[in-house]
Amino acid sequence: MKYFYWLCGAAFLATGVYFALNFSLEPKSIPKIKFSQVETPEELGKGIYERLRMEIQAAPIVMFGVTPNFVEDMEVVRGFVEANQTPGSKYDVIVVEPMLPYVELFVSSMRIDIKEEMQRFVEGVRKAREQGLRVLVIVPNIYSSQLLKNNPAYRLKEEYKLDVMSFSVTKFPVTRAQEATFEPKCFLQEGTDSAGTAALGCMIQNIARKTYRKQFESNKYSGMMEQTGGKDYLILFNRNQGPR
Numbered sequence: 718m719k720y721f722y723w724l725c726g727a728a729f730l731a732t733g734v735y736f737a738l739n740f741s742l743e744p745k746s747i748p749k750i751k752f753s754q755v756e757t758p759e760e761l762g763k764g765i766y767e768r769l770r771m772e773i774q775a776a777p778i779v780m781f782g783v784t785p786n787f788v789e790d791m792e793v794v795r796g797f798v799e800a801n802q803t804p805g806s807k808y809d810v811i812v813v814e815p816m817l818p819y820v821e822l823f824v825s826s827m828r829i830d831i832k833e834e835m836q837r838f839v840e841g842v843r844k845a846r847e848q849g850l851r852v853l854v855i856v857p858n859i860y861s862s863q864l865l866k867n868n869p870a871y872r873l874k875e876e877y878k879l880d881v882m883s884f885s886v887t888k889f890p891v892t893r894a895q896e897a898t899f900e901p902k903c904f905l906q907e908g909t910d911s912a913g914t915a916a917l918g919c920m921i922q923n924i925a926r927k928t929y930r931k932q933f934e935s936n937k938y939s940g941m942m943e944q945t946g947g948k949d950y951l952i953l954f955n956r957n958q959g960p961r
Contacts, residue, residue, distance in 0.1 A: 746920065746943035749950065752928055754937040754957070758789045761940045761954060762796020765884065768942070769950075774806040776882035776948065777846060780854045780870055782861025783817070783886045789938065789956055790886040791819040794855055797884075798823070808853035810845050812838070814860070823855065831856065831869050839877050858885040859901070863949035864916040870949075882948040887917075889925040889953040891933065896922055920945055924953055933957040 750768055755761050766773060773779070781797070783790035801807055813820040815828040831838040831854065845852050854861075860869040862885040873879045890899045901918035904910040924943055933939060940954040 746924060746945045746951065748941070748943050750940070750942035750952075752931060752939065752941045754934050754939050756937060757796075758792035758938055758954070759796030759799065761938065761952070762793040762798075763800040765793075765942060765950075765952065766797050766800040770806070772882070772948075773801065774803075776880075777851045778842060778854070778879055778881050779808065779852070780856060780861040780873075780881055780883045781886075782856050782858030782884065784888055785857050786818055787888070788819045788822075790954065791817075791822050791855075793886050793940075793952070793954060795822050798853070807851065809850040810852045812841075812852065812854045814856045817855065817857065820855070825855075832860065835869065835872060835877075839873070839879065842879065858887050859914055859917065861885045862917050862951065863946045864920055864951075865914060866916075867913070880948075882950075883946075884950045884952060885917075886952045886954050887921055888955055889921050889928070891925070891931075891955065891958075892929060893926075917951075920951060921953065924951065928953075 750764055781794050783794060798808070810826045811823050812827045812829060812831070813823060813825045815830060820828070827841060829838050842852050856869065859865060861883045862868070863870050863874070863883050865871060870881055870883050873881050890896050896903070899918070899922070901912065901914035901921070903919035903922045904915040905919070924941070928939070928941070934957060937957050938954065939957055940952060942950055942952045945951045
């Protein structure tokens with residue numbers, strides 16, 4: 718009988734270890750702005766600043782990622798910038814990725830391809846910080862998300878030891894059926910993520926599933942924000958297509 722109990726205990730322990738290794742290490746997210754519908758993208762941008770006012774003030778370098786070709790994502794960033802005008806919190810230097818559409822919405826201090834000119838970018842940021850200037854960088858969201866290994870945000874933190882806070886604005890599926898065609902894709906099988914963006918795709922999908930029963934109002938925008946790392950925030954943001 719003792720041998721039987723010992724076997725049961727060993728099996729239970731092995732099962733616990735298996736689940737710990739395979740499930741508990743998956744990235745988790747913490748809700749920061751619940752699902753809401755707004756009249757303008759700038760409203761959400763202002764809400765992001767108001768929600769994280771103290772954290773933003775303590776972050777001298779921010780990467781704000783957007784979905785390329787969607788002007789409303791840039792307008793979220795504009796709302797954030799317009800709301801954050803307090804001395805000591807305002808960003809003095811705005812750097813933009815030159816190939817992004819709609820960068821003309823911002824008066825930028827520098828236009829640079831940070832992926833291709835990382836060293837020059839880092840030197841510029843360090844000089845700005847030596848002068849006490851705060852830096853905001855506007856890039857594609859696959860550059861800013863700290864969920865992705867070896868992208869610019871990852872390299873800035875790991876290779877150059879810059880203390881970066883990231884916000885990444887993304888589109889999101891609103892039904893299970895849309896998951897099949899949504900980009901970036903969520904690949905669960907090892908070796909299938911050739912683009913290296915599956916971690917972001919899976920996080921978007923997991924958060925988006927909270928909205929699948931929501932009613933979407935015509936002529937509004939839907940958004941929510943969750944914290945996905947120590948200084949990493951994911952903002953799901955869509956222009957509504959109307960009620961379903």
